[in-house]
Every structure is written in C-alpha cells, then in structure tokens.
Amino acid sequence: MKVKSLFVLTAMIGAIAFHQTALAKERETGRSTGPVVYVIAQDKFYDSIVLADLPAKGRFQQLFPGEGPSGLATEYGPGDVGYLGGRWWVDGNENGEMDEEDAYFLCPLLGPGRDDI
Structure with a gap:
C-alpha cells in the first residue's frame, strides 16, 4: 500500500517535471525548479517543495x-479557510474517495503567490 502510494506520487512528480509550464522559472527571487500549483480561489500561482510521503491519516486537501494553467491545481491556498498547510491527497484511482490506492504527501506552498507561472 505505501509502495503503491509512493509510486503514484513519484509518477505524478515525474510527469510534472516534464510538463514545461508546471516548472518554476529561474527568477530574481531565487526560486528553483519545484512544481508550481495554481490556487483557484486566489487566481494565484505558488512554488512548492515535496517534503515527505504521509500515512493516510488526518485531514488532506485534494490536489x-x-x-489548471500550471498542470497542478487546488481549491485553496495560504490564507484561505480550507488550506491545510500542504497536506495533499491525489486521487490515484480517480474514484473520488480517499483510500489506500491514493497518494498522500506533504508539499507546502511557498508564498507569496504570484499572478503568472
């Protein structure tokens, strides 16, 4: 179960890495090439960093x-009610339910949000 979750997470990150617009561009801010997440409620883009695979316990926000324009989207971001600090759930089997086939991981959004990728 944990291996499958890690595989789904690794595959997702690999796909993002090859999606050119989902990568943060080198900027004056010193940001690197981590995934960029589009926050729907704010109409903003956030850099992120994947920190750890998590057990399927507790609250998670769906990613x-x-x-979205960056290849990754979520409903809420930093400062919004509903943002869970980067505790993400990806519905790996696309059944709309959180279960053992899905990926659970810690990947905080790094502010401030910005208007473009």
Missing part, C-alpha cells in the same frame, strides 16, 4: 494533477 488535481493535469488541471
């Missing part, structure tokens, strides 16, 4: 790969 939608393949959606």
